[in-house]
Amino acid sequence: MDFPDALKKCIYDGKRITNENWNGKGMLVYSMDQKTIQCPDSKEKQMVLLPYLMLRDVNGDFSPWTISHLDVYSTKWKVIE
Numbered sequence: 001m002d003f004p005d006a007l008k009k010c011i012y013d014g015k016r017i018t019n020e021n022w023n024g025k026g027m028l029v030y031s032m033d034q035k036t037i038q039c040p041d042s043k044e045k046q047m048v049l050l051p052y053l054m055l056r057d058v059n060g061d062f063s064p065w066t067i068s069h070l071d072v073y074s075t076k077w078k079v080i081e
Contacts, residue, residue, distance in 0.1 A: 001078065010031045010053070016028045016079070017080065018080055019076055020078060021074055024057060025058060026056065028056045030053070030054045032054045034049060034051050037049060052064050
């Protein structure tokens with residue numbers, strides 16, 4: 001599937017997606033909802049994390065994900081059930 005369709009499934013249906021063109025096995029993208037957390041530098045303050053896309057890399061580590069132009073044009077996206 002193309003990226004717009006995969007992104008809709010990720011954001012609106014809560015599905016995990018991956019790209020068959022990626023070299024690393026087990027790489028997935030998740031949609032993370034907005035949430036409020038304790039501010040790291042103050043016990044009294046809280047901060048809001050806005051919605052974002054999270055990438056699980058080949059090592060099982062997580063980081064916020066920014067799409068590349070190659071991924072935008074890829075038609076090798078699929079939903080992980």
